[in-house]
Amino acid sequence: MDFDFRLLIVLAPLAAAAGWAVFNILPAAIRQAQEFLREKN
Secondary structure (H helix, E strand, O other), rough: OOOOOOHHHHHHHHHHHHHHHHHHHHHHHHHHHHHHHHHHH
């Protein structure tokens, strides 16, 4: 059973883009969630 590397070639840039988006958005999302929870108390 051979692995089709074309799938990896297609999915690698998509995974890199998703990871980059999460890396950039996550700190702001965490700050916003902390502020929201702070306002609730």
